[in-house]
Amino acid sequence: MTKLKFSIEATDGTARTGSIRTEHGIIATPAFVPVGTAASVKSLTPDEIENTGHRVFFVNTYHMIFRPGLETVKHAGGLHKFMNWPHVLMTDSGGFQAFSLSENGPRVKENRATERSLVKITDQGIAFKSAWDGSPVFLGPGESMAAQGILGADLVMAFDECTFYPISEKRAGLAMDRTHAWAKVCLESRNLLKSRQSLYGIIQGSVYKRLRINSAKFMASLPFDGLAIGSVANSREPRDKVFAVLDWTMPLLSETAKPIHFLGIGEIEDIILSVEKGIDSLDCITPTRLGRMGWLFTKEAGLKNKFRYDITHRQYARDLQPPDPLCKCYACLNFNRSYLHHLFKSRELLALRLATMHNLYFFADLMGKIRQSIRERHFSTLKKEWLNY
RNA sequence: GUGACCGUAGCUCAACGGCAGAGCGUCGCCCUGUGGAGGCGAAUGUUGCGGGUUCAAAUCCCGUCGGUCACC
Numbered sequence: 001m002t003k004l005k006f007s008i009e010a011t012d013g014t015a016r017t018g019s020i021r022t023e024h025g026i027i028a029t030p031a032f033v034p035v036g037t038a039a040s041v042k043s044l045t046p047d048e049i050e051n052t053g054h055r056v057f058f059v060n061t062y063h064m065i066f067r068p069g070l071e072t073v074k075h076a077g078g079l080h081k082f083m084n085w086p087h088v089l090m091t092d093s094g095g096f097q098a099f100s101l102s103e104n105g106p107r108v109k110e111n112r113a114t115e116r117s118l119v120k121i122t123d124q125g126i127a128f129k130s131a132w133d134g135s136p137v138f139l140g141p142g143e144s145m146a147a148q149g150i151l152g153a154d155l156v157m158a159f160d161e162c163t164f165y166p167i168s169e170k171r172a173g174l175a176m177d178r179t180h181a182w183a184k185v186c187l188e189s190r191n192l193l194k195s196r197q198s199l200y201g202i203i204q205g206s207v208y209k210r211l212r213i214n215s216a217k218f219m220a221s222l223p224f225d226g227l228a229i230g231s232v233a234n235s236r237e238p239r240d241k242v243f244a245v246l247d248w249t250m251p252l253l254s255e256t257a258k259p260i261h262f263l264g265i266g267e268i269e270d271i272i273l274s275v276e277k278g279i280d281s282l283d284c285i286t287p288t289r290l291g292r293m294g295w296l297f298t299k300e301a302g303l304k305n306k307f308r309y310d311i312t313h314r315q316y317a318r319d320l321q322p323p324d325p326l327c328k329c330y331a332c333l334n335f336n337r338s339y340l341h342h343l344f345k346s347r348e349l350l351a352l353r354l355a356t357m358h359n360l361y362f363f364a365d366l367m368g369k370i371r372q373s374i375r376e377r378h379f380s381t382l383k384k385e386w387l388n389y
Numbered sequence: 390g391u392g393a394c395c396g397u398a399g400c401u402c403a404a405c406g407g408c409a410g411a412g413c414g415u416c417g418c419c420c421u422g423u424g425g426a427g428g429c430g431a432a433u434g435u436u437g438c439g440g441g442u443u444c445a446a447a448u449c450c451c452g453u454c455g456g457u458c459a460c461c
Contacts, residue, residue, distance in 0.1 A: 131424040263422040
């Protein structure tokens with residue numbers, strides 16, 4: 001019945017390192033999970049993803065439902081075969097789109113204020129409209145589990161209501177209650193999942209201590225295979241609150257001996273701080289999306305620049321250094337900043353590929369160093385080396 | 390040498406008597422379970438130079454300098 005096998009091999013304070021074993025291989029934790037929303041880590045082949053050091057990535061159920069459609073994935077034999085990805089996969093339940101496609105979503109808020117919300121949330125689930133052609137799809141916890149069963153990822157997320165910020169405690173409480181009710185349905189729907197799929201329950205409650213503790217206790221009491229923390233850094237939640245949420249919930253979650261995933265984190269500093277508090281895995285679009293926009297990660301860029309620089313700036317036009325002099329990725333071993341600058345200015349496809357490769361390698365490399373530091377009980381040294389505090 | 394056309398932002402050009410603009414570039418900001426091969430914003434001008442006409446000139450007139458093309 002239980003699918004993943006999680007073992008903690010070493011701890012340093014509350015930070016911990018170990019492994020998650022699945023049918024499609026082992027993930028060393030703490031792990032960073034790249035995002036491949038539409039069944040592709042944009043611009044990279046499976047071999048190239050593997051060469052960046054990652055053995056797992058995230059695919060989005062919402063996107064698969066509309067394109068290519070679940071039947072197409074089923075016909076291909078599931079996501080692993082469809083994409084020819086032999087390693088571990090995670091799928092999101094579609095719950096994030098409750099936030100991202102709503103009138104409070106990031107796109108709408110910034111520059112599509114006149115566009116209508118593409119979601120309507122009720123106690124039964126979320127009525128979506130396709131972002132591409134407006135066609136409707138209803139997704140509740142049962143539907144999401146069935147969909148994720150067809151997709152066949154190793155690690156799947158319970159269907160939840162992801163909240164925006166700012167939000168009142170009352171409304172955050174309603175979303176949490178709904179998420180709790182849906183969590184039970186997701187567990188009841190387990191037979192819709194393939195036998196080897198593992199289900200993560202998601203803690204909600206926005207920035208409210210009472211709600212977060214309530215949610216952590218509730219989720220920890222249920223027979224999930226893993227636990228996840230949601231809705232923390234979606235839309236301008238204050239940074240101190242992001243980590244306060246971990247302080248409130250991690251002591252309750254750590255006791256379960258289940259892997260704990262932090263949804264949507266993040267920046268280098270946030271990753272280090274999250275690992276310090278016991279997080280086992282995190283996913284984020286930062287290395288991939290920011291890479292496509294010309295941001296390259298380097299340690300030398302420093303904390304104040306979030307460890308990245310914009311290669312499209314004029315100052316790199318004739319810079320013959322590798323993108324990151326300390327890096328051993330394909331891009332850094334073979335090309336210089338001058339060339340990458342040119343590729344971005346010329347909008348060459350290779351720019352996106354090399355930047356994505358480098359950033360993913362940088363993240364995987366950092367996670368490897370983090371794991372080693374925990375094993376050697378030097379995590380605080382690593383933290384100080386990067387964050388200087 | 391003669392004639393025609395052209396000189397406007399860093400670049401390519403628009404405006405052709407009525408507040409000097411766009412694209413690209415530059416610089417800045419944004420992106421945390423991807424609606425993103427993005428989005429938002431700012432700076433930059435003695436309209437080649439000098440004179441004239443006019444309430445008003447990048448625009449019309451004269452001169453001058455520079456460029457391109459054509460013809461000798």
